[in-house]
Amino acid sequence: xxxxxxxxxxxxxxxxxxxxxxxxxxxxxxxxxxxxxxxxxxxxxxxxxxxxxxxxxxxxxxxxxxxxxxxxxxxxxxxxxxxxxxxxxxxxxxxxxxxxxxxxxxxxxxxx
Amino acid sequence: xxxxxxxxxxxxxxxxxxxxxxxxxxxxxxxxxxxxxxxxxxxxxxxxxxxxxxxxxxxxxxxxxxxxxxxxxxxxxxxxxxxxxxxxxxxxxxxxxxxxxxxxxxxxxxxxx
Numbered sequence: 001x002x003x004x005x006x007x008x009x010x011x012x013x014x015x016x017x018x019x020x021x022x023x024x025x026x027x028x029x030x031x032x033x034x035x036x037x038x039x040x041x042x043x044x045x046x047x048x049x050x051x052x053x054x055x056x057x058x059x060x061x062x063x064x065x066x067x068x069x070x071x072x073x074x075x076x077x078x079x080x081x082x083x084x085x086x087x088x089x090x091x092x093x094x095x096x097x098x099x100x101x102x103x104x105x106x107x108x109x110x111x112x
Numbered sequence: 113x114x115x116x117x118x119x120x121x122x123x124x125x126x127x128x129x130x131x132x133x134x135x136x137x138x139x140x141x142x143x144x145x146x147x148x149x150x151x152x153x154x155x156x157x158x159x160x161x162x163x164x165x166x167x168x169x170x171x172x173x174x175x176x177x178x179x180x181x182x183x184x185x186x187x188x189x190x191x192x193x194x195x196x197x198x199x200x201x202x203x204x205x206x207x208x209x210x211x212x213x214x215x216x217x218x219x220x221x222x223x224x225x
Contacts, residue, residue: 032212043203043216089154093212099168100214102154
């Protein structure tokens with residue numbers, strides 16, 4: 001049973017436009033959420049995180065929004081750049097339990 | 113400041129052999145995690161260790177798999193009598209205490225022939 005779901009396997013966006021990657025979760029115990037970016041043949045790289053006490057966190061071109069009532073979060077990338085092309089993983093954890101539960105990922109392709 | 117190191121990057125084993133995967137955490141990180149990624153899947157948690165202690169091994173298969181993080185040296189994930197289904201990318205991550213963000217190594221790609 002998948003507790004973290006990324007329902008879009010892929011997303012194509014033009015350079016300069018906004019990329020929106022979505023993630024849903026089912027476990028109401030999750031209270032900390034993270035986004036990772038992964039290039040082929042490399043390990044995931046931490047991008048941005050958000051605690052359940054917030055509904056938004058921003059870091060440069062990356063913003064994560066959390067809607068707890070809907071158990072939904074999204075990652076916005078503005079403006080998108082070709083170098084952003086990668087697989088993006090959503091992950092969730094429970095404070096006090098350090099393990100991460102990952103979604104299956106969304107492959108983002110940003111075309112020039 | 114070196115990141116998480118994993119070796120080997122690629123490992124080929126025949127069915128029935130043993131595989132040993134090594135992970136050196138980032139400097140100052142005392143927590144190590146192992147994850148496995150099967151093709152077209154996300155990363156699945158296997159085991160969480162601190163120095164000389166296994167904290168959570170709920171994601172690790174009960175047979176053939178073991179992990180350790182000794183007082184000195186890297187963390188080791190050991191797979192005995194490998195089968196084709198063990199072929200995957202194995203990622204190690206580390207973190208300081210009480211921090212949710214984990215930092216990943218480049219992974220070891222295990223191929224069982």
